[in-house]
Amino acid sequence: MARTGSAGRVRQAATPAEPGRLDAVPEPERYVPTAQEYRAFYRLMLLIRRFEEKAGQLYGMGFIGGFCHLYIGQEAVVTGLQAALRPGLDSVVTGYRDHGHLLACGVPAHAVMAELTGRAAGVAKGKGGSMHMFSVPHRFYGGHGIVGAQVPIGAGLAFAHKYREDGGLALVYFGDGAANQGQVYETFNMAELWKLPVVFVIENNQYAMGTSVNRASAEDQLYRRGESFRIEGLQVDGMDVLAVRGAATVATDWVRSGRGPILLEMKTYRYRGHSMSDPAKYRSREEVSAVREHQDPIDRAARELVELGFATEDELKAIDREVRAEVAAAADFAEQAPEPDLAELFTDVTASGTPWT
């Protein structure tokens, strides 16, 4: 695990033997938040965690079906990164482990939960499910179930920003497993060649299903994966929301200044199984509980909020109560909301709304 409590960059990607081969990205600073900002980070991380816990329960009760990938443990990554975006302008895209990203983009919890239960009020009218959610008003472009597919799509969103000269950027999230997909490197090449405004974020939660990074990746320092395309990389402690937020500033400044893409490797961890059907045979309980106990991003933020005098224990409890109530309401809504009308089966296939035979 990357070192904590500092700027977040563990090592800089570059081959010093060849000066000038990569441009130097400034060393990220650990973000110094206001009390209000830090409390907002804390609240969002907690919302994601409680939401995912509830989703796990609803899955167990049969309200949610199919594949359902929980984000528990990784909350600091999306929380720190999204805070550096300009809502309504910058675009976001990720894979199937997307519930946290939707919440961080500001999609209401009840709309995400209702999508999970397959209801008409879901963010995709119940047609996408856990892995395929979209919210165009929030500039959230999915929710993609094919490992790695979101990477060129994200570069395309960046291409559109550049083409339209609107000053926006695209933030593309993908996993350590996805980082081995060929299309990722096809995309790196074009993104740097065309200086596209895109931040690539590898959420390295150490595992792709049951395969650890070391068992799948010849270069396991994933922040270096852009080197042969001259894409600078930073390795960041993804269990520290302020380290993430600090790196996000560097990355977004870099991209917005027209210098092309940047790659962030977020060292993080998922506590739960890959999906709801995980044999839990590929890692030890001790490994999971050690991360939970010593590196949990939410516990850490809670401690620091109190230490800094940004919140009292009671205030944190109040936030927790509020979040629990929000999630409970979302779950109630998602359980009771009606399923899509059967006529919806044949809508949204094409622009004309009805499928052609």
Place this chain on the structure above:
Amino acid sequence: MDVRLPALSPTMEVGTLARWLVKPGDRVRSGQPIAEVETDKATIELEAEADGVVEALLVPEGTEGLPVGTVIARLAGVDDGFAPAPSAAPGVAARAAPATAQPVPPRAAEGPGPTRRQSVREALRDAMAEEMRRDERVFVMGEEVAHYQGAYKVTQGLLAEFGEKRVVDTPITEYGFAGLGVGAAFGGLRPIVEFMTMNFAMQAIDHIVNSAAKTRYMSGGQLACPIVFRGPNGAAARVAAQHSQNFAAWYAHVPGLVVIAPYDAADAKGLLKAAIRSDDPVVFLENELLYGRTFEVPQGEHLVPIGRARIHRPGHDVTLVSYSIGVDVALEAADALAADGISAEVLDLRTLRPLDEAAILESLARTHRMVVVEEGWPRCSVAAEVMAVAMEKGFDELDAPVRRVTDADVPLPYAANLERAALVKPADVVAAVKAIL
């Protein structure tokens, strides 16, 4: 010794003598460039095949439309002891121009008004250029679309008019640029993604199917993917199995996609313009062998509605249903049948998804017999789908079983005789029609 205009590409039928690099009386050595020849795809230097002296240049510079095989110069042998090898065709081994080099009789394009003669290639280019002028969001990307002017010259001239921002050369990275195009469409642009040939789009089919076709549905109608994937599809000439395949049935299978496969230049233009304006992802299947063919194209704004078949030739004894280059085969067969007093109607599907079932069934109701002609494999083909429509919805109109005439069910071979045997041809269509009459 005669120097003939050789076929410099598998599909070349005519060429332009752009420039002479030698003059009468010049000594030339074997391998020395003697002329610049422009083909439908490229400008190529023609080399002398043997040492000699230029006796006469028989064709002035700038001569266009020279059929392959035309004698363009005469070389005299040299007296240095090497008699020039007697060769019918110095230069690159020349092929006799294929039969299709003869001009095709013009067929009435849709709608009234003035027309002009244009190649399919030019019609496609004009469609893109017109739509790019009309809509800032439209751009073209693909391998060799800009500086090279298109691997098959379909994007010729676009770079000069629209610049590198809107005519984008990509690395050879089909999966990547198809996905990037989809993202650009999500981001509000209207990409035209050219595949050098559709064979290479197999590397990109994940994005065409999973990302482009399904997103409108998966997003509950929020997110459209207005993109055109286009390129030559089907068998070219002598390029063998990996470069010769018809993917129409693959794409026509997928809900969420529009699939178009035009035959003539007017439809190529009108349908490509409609495809670019469509809010759905479109797979637009062209055909290399048709690129150089000329047809009448209406002048001015010309749009053809997506999803409508077209009767190319009316008839009353049998309906020949086809699309793309298969229409050519069907029309030739119809000519042959006419000589035998059989009147065949030729229905060009033009759009394969949505399929114009009404047009198929209406024609069937007139002729009561149907043969489907497809330049492609028979199994799970577009032909199979058309037959299913006829059976499910037109059964009572049928006086005989529907037949399909397709390519042989084998990877396309290289050897000229085997290739000919594998590809669908008019005689097979004639035989199938006679079998059900």
